Amino acid sequence: MSKQVNLEKKVLSENDLLAAEIRKQMTERGIVSLNLVSSPGSGKTSLLEQTLAALSLDLRIGLIAGDVQTENDANRLVRAGGKMVRPLMTGGACHLDAKMVSRVLPDFDLAGLDLLLIENVGNLVCPSSFDLGENMKVVLISTTEGDDKPLKYPAMFRRSSVMVINKIDLLGTSDFDITRVKENARRINPDLEIFEVSCRTGAGLERWFEWLVDLMAKKQKVHGERSDVAMADADSEQR
Ligand SMILES: Nc1nc2c(ncn2[C@@H]2O[C@H](COP(=O)(O)OP(=O)(O)OP(=O)(O)O)[C@@H](O)[C@H]2O)c(=O)[nH]1
Numbered sequence: 001m002s003k004q005v006n007l008e009k010k011v012l013s014e015n016d017l018l019a020a021e022i023r024k025q026m027t028e029r030g031i032v033s034l035n036l037v038s039s040p041g042s043g044k045t046s047l048l049e050q051t052l053a054a055l056s057l058d059l060r061i062g063l064i065a066g067d068v069q070t071e072n073d074a075n076r077l078v079r080a081g082g083k084m085v086r087p088l089m090t091g092g093a094c095h096l097d098a099k100m101v102s103r104v105l106p107d108f109d110l111a112g113l114d115l116l117l118i119e120n121v122g123n124l125v126c127p128s129s130f131d132l133g134e135n136m137k138v139v140l141i142s143t144t145e146g147d148d149k150p151l152k153y154p155a156m157f158r159r160s161s162v163m164v165i166n167k168i169d170l171l172g173t174s175d176f177d178i179t180r181v182k183e184n185a186r187r188i189n190p191d192l193e194i195f196e197v198s199c200r201t202g203a204g205l206e207r208w209f210e211w212l213v214d215l216m217a218k219k220q221k222v223h224g225e226r227s228d229v230a231m232a233d234a235d236s237e238q239r
């Protein structure tokens with residue numbers, strides 16, 4: 001038993017080292033990276049399709065579509081206008097890890113990217129334990145899943161910075177209570193930024209797009225300031 005615990009610890013710490021390297025690469029280039037996590041079918045690919053449709057003219061978006069099997073999601077994202085899309089098939093594993101991400105990263109022209117969106121494997125448990133070098137995790141929950149899920153799968157909601165409640169067009173067709181799901185999620189993580197959207201009707205998506213653009217602007221301002229400082233340091237070293 002303790003051997004198994006030690007092995008798990010080793011795998012996670014190796015993953016964290018690799019994730020830190022990925023994060024460093026992204027930060028150096030001013031790329032914002034989001035890791036989308038949820039149960040199967042909550043609408044991760046649908047949200048990415050809508051995001052591409054709205055923002056791909058203004059932002060250079062790279063996408064990694066993680067799946068246990070098939071390239072269905074990657075194909076959908078290409079059809080939605082994604083120009084830099086890579087499928088990442090785990091072949092059985094229930095989550096992406098940093099090693100898998102670092103395997104496909106060389107396929108991207110990082111200098112030509114503003115935003116990297118990673119769709120994780122549909123699973124509300126395992127992906128919470130694996131840092132992929134992202135800036136933040138975005139957890140989706142759809143209105144067909146039950147409003148108690150943040151309490152039952154707390155790690156995912158604790159480790160996410162954003163919760164997107166999707167399929168609000170289906171509110172009223174089950175006993176899902178949107179006020180209760182937000183209360184439950186905030187009991188686990190009071191700092192969660194919450195969005196209520198329907199990827200089917202488009203309701204609520206404008207706020208998500210605005211938040212994303214704003215996040216990019218903030219990160220790129222910090223990146224610009226850092227680059228100025230680095231250039232000033234290099235100049236003074238040369239003198
Ligand atoms: N009614 C409704 N259906 C939606 C909405 N968003 C997505 N769907 C549908 O839900 C189903 C699953 O959506 P996906 O985007 O494939 O979900 P996913 O999270 O990417 O699924 P996995 O990759 O398999 O985990 C599809 O049939 C979508 O058309 C929504 O806002 N309302």
Ligand SMILES: [Mg+2]
Pocket residue numbers: 044045046073119
């Ligand atoms: Mg998907």
